[in-house]
Amino acid sequence: MADDATTLKHAVGFDPDALREKYRRERDKRLRSDGEGQYIELRGRYARYVEEDPYADPEFSREPLTDEVEVVVIGGGFAGLIAATRLREAGLADIRIIEAGGDFGGTWYWNRYPGAQCDIESYCYLPLLEETNYVPKEKYSYAPEIFEHSKRIARTYNLYDVACFQTRVTELRWNEDLERWIVSTNRNDAMKARFVVLATGPANRPKLPGIPGLDDFEGHTFHTSRWDYGYTDGDTNGNLHKLADKRVAVIGTGATAIQCVPHVGASAQRLYVFQRTPSSVDFRGNKPTDSEWAQSLKPGWQLERQENFNDVVTGRPFEVDLVNDAWTDIFRNLQSLFPVGAKSDLSPEEAARLGELADFQKMNHVRARVDQTVKNPRLAEELKPWYRQFCKRPTFNDDYLPTFNRPNVTLVDTSASKGVERITRNGVMANGVEYEVDCVIFATGFEISTAFRRRIGLEIYGRGGQSLYDYWSGGMRTLHGHSCHGFPNWFFVGASQNGISVNFSSMIGGQARHIAYIINEARARGADCVQPTAQAEAQWVATIRSLAGNNNAFLESCTPGYYNNEGKFDESAGKFGADIYTPGANAFNALLAAWRENGKLEGLELS
Numbered sequence: 110m111a112d113d114a115t116t117l118k119h120a121v122g123f124d125p126d127a128l129r130e131k132y133r134r135e136r137d138k139r140l141r142s143d144g145e146g147q148y149i150e151l152r153g154r155y156a157r158y159v160e161e162d163p164y165a166d167p168e169f170s171r172e173p174l175t176d177e178v179e180v181v182v183i184g185g186g187f188a189g190l191i192a193a194t195r196l197r198e199a200g201l202a203d204i205r206i207i208e209a210g211g212d213f214g215g216t217w218y219w220n221r222y223p224g225a226q227c228d229i230e231s232y233c234y235l236p237l238l239e240e241t242n243y244v245p246k247e248k249y250s251y252a253p254e255i256f257e258h259s260k261r262i263a264r265t266y267n268l269y270d271v272a273c274f275q276t277r278v279t280e281l282r283w284n285e286d287l288e289r290w291i292v293s294t295n296r297n298d299a300m301k302a303r304f305v306v307l308a309t310g311p312a313n314r315p316k317l318p319g320i321p322g323l324d325d326f327e328g329h330t331f332h333t334s335r336w337d338y339g340y341t342d343g344d345t346n347g348n349l350h351k352l353a354d355k356r357v358a359v360i361g362t363g364a365t366a367i368q369c370v371p372h373v374g375a376s377a378q379r380l381y382v383f384q385r386t387p388s389s390v391d392f393r394g395n396k397p398t399d400s401e402w403a404q405s406l407k408p409g410w411q412l413e414r415q416e417n418f419n420d421v422v423t424g425r426p427f428e429v430d431l432v433n434d435a436w437t438d439i440f441r442n443l444q445s446l447f448p449v450g451a452k453s454d455l456s457p458e459e460a461a462r463l464g465e466l467a468d469f470q471k472m473n474h475v476r477a478r479v480d481q482t483v484k485n486p487r488l489a490e491e492l493k494p495w496y497r498q499f500c501k502r503p504t505f506n507d508d509y510l511p512t513f514n515r516p517n518v519t520l521v522d523t524s525a526s527k528g529v530e531r532i533t534r535n536g537v538m539a540n541g542v543e544y545e546v547d548c549v550i551f552a553t554g555f556e557i558s559t560a561f562r563r564r565i566g567l568e569i570y571g572r573g574g575q576s577l578y579d580y581w582s583g584g585m586r587t588l589h590g591h592s593c594h595g596f597p598n599w600f601f602v603g604a605s606q607n608g609i610s611v612n613f614s615s616m617i618g619g620q621a622r623h624i625a626y627i628i629n630e631a632r633a634r635g636a637d638c639v640q641p642t643a644q645a646e647a648q649w650v651a652t653i654r655s656l657a658g659n660n661n662a663f664l665e666s667c668t669p670g671y672y673n674n675e676g677k678f679d680e681s682a683g684k685f686g687a688d689i690y691t692p693g694a695n696a697f698n699a700l701l702a703a704w705r706e707n708g709k710l711e712g713l714e715l716s
Contacts, residue, residue: 137497144677149319165211177201181302186215188308195625216312222336223251224368244403282570300605308602312555322532329548347372354423362551371508391435391496393505415615423693439471482510491522500667550655558671571596588641597638608690608697619698636715645712656691
């Protein structure tokens with residue numbers, strides 16, 4: 110056995126056992142007993158972090174609505190836009206979209222911080238490109254282009270005519286006598302809807318760390334999803350001139366910080382970046398779109414590209430990698446480890462072993478990139494990620510690491526104390542040291558894995574007044590992730606018990622098409638209500654659970670983050686990343702397509 114380990118070490122150029130132990134130690138020192146409880150619910154005095162909208166008309170008002178529509182879609186981001194377009198294509202004209210922001214865009218309405226950019230190739234990520242006859246300007250689009258494309262979709266499908274902006278849904282309640290959903294909002298609406306599609310997306314509610322003393326700070330604070338350009342000056346391109354005489358703290362080092370920190374560092378008098386866990390920061394390699402390539406595209410090109418990307422990043426065999434970027438690099442490496450023609454013959458254990466080796470090699474490359482970029486060896490060590498590639502969402506940026514070579518930028522590693530210790534009147538305390546600052550910027554992302562009720566931000570009551578959250582108290586219960594027994598004519602679009610893709614818009618596309626089909630079929634067959642049978646729902650939950658084993662074990666071993674509920678994965682009823690169809694989005698969409706082709710609406714009851 111020792112000889113085998115030595116042989117493997119020489120063959121790959123590193124010691125896998127030593128890396129596993131290093132990963133375990135780094136994980137353990139960041140584990141917190143409070144898990145997701147370390148984040149504050151945005152209510153009361155903290156509500157401003159979610160309710161304030163620096164981009165909308167502060168004088169906006171309208172009369173309450175009490176009318177009836179066929180379908181209400183809740184959310185105007187990619188999920189809501191795709192759902193609405195598929196409903197329109199299915200012939201449903203009587204729809205209404207309710208959106209908290211002042212325009213369409215969802216995450217890309219709120220995320221206007223300097224440097225904001227998609228991390229999935231824009232030709233895959235921006236939805237409905239063929240339908241809107243648009244090809245993005247660059248391989249990775251920046252926020253203004255993505256926001257503009259959201260508006261382009263809305264204009265193409267005449268969705269502005271049916272939108273209620275600056276409106277938050279507070280409650281959905283099924284009225285048994287009317288067989289309608291009553292949709293209540295913060296503007297005193299009491300709309301009626303035959304069908305409801307909840308499409309709020311996973312990144313809609315800012316996440317705020319519950320750091321002691323948060324209310325004591327006498328300087329300025331804001332969250333990156335509500336960037337205060339009145340305080341910083343500039344725009345999404347940077348040029349934050351008002352920070353020239355300011356000492357700034359950025360708390361958080363995830364995908365948002367990776368993009369905004371270079372701009373803050375370039376403008377601020379002094380920048381302190383507070384890091385609990387380093388991100389994996391790989392090469393970005395953005396480039397303008399090749400006009401000849403764009404003109405050569407054939408009908409169906411985007412779906413083909415999306416499905417190819419999904420196949421590659423789920424480890425399926427592939428002949429060609431159409432995207433060919435840092436996301437797919439690990440899987441190109443993985444494929445190179447398999448003996449020619451042998452992949453399908455490998456046991457699951459051998460495939461997993463080779464997959465881990467490919468992961469080790471990729472992360473060694475990422476860590477070597479830190480050494481090559483950051484001049485101070487101590488800083489370089491603190492910026493290295495010690496975990497498997499997909500324990501946290503990988504990031505890709507060419508400017509983040511060089512920022513720490515600036516003399517005005519200080520990295521404050523808080524891993525020993527598991528995060529910032531407290532906020533004081535004058536600044537931020539970590540590792541027993543107070544860093545005096547004028548401004549604290551929370552780059553702490555969105556509530557993706559907190560309790561479903563909390564991150565959705567509205568109450569949902571089905572038949573008999575049953576709360577959806579009580580129904581899900583022991584974990585999510587759906588048929589194909591889109592609907593629940595006891596909640597007729599209610600549908601969910603997002604990360605649930607469905608096939609997941611790191612390309613969110615690809616995942617949503619398959620769900621939205623399926624939901625539009627069901628609603629249209631229910632109407633065509635003269636049904637007032639449609640919902641899953643209890644038996645079909647139970648069978649699907651059993652299917653999800655039976656497939657989850659290896660995925661759950663992987664997440665359990667990861668460093669704390671939202672993928673594994675901050676290290677409390679085994680204690681959470683609504684485990685983000687667990688309640689998924691692990692074969693992936695392509696396999697799931699194929700399953701749904703076969704279900705539709707069957708035409709029997711199996712597992713649904715129509716009444």
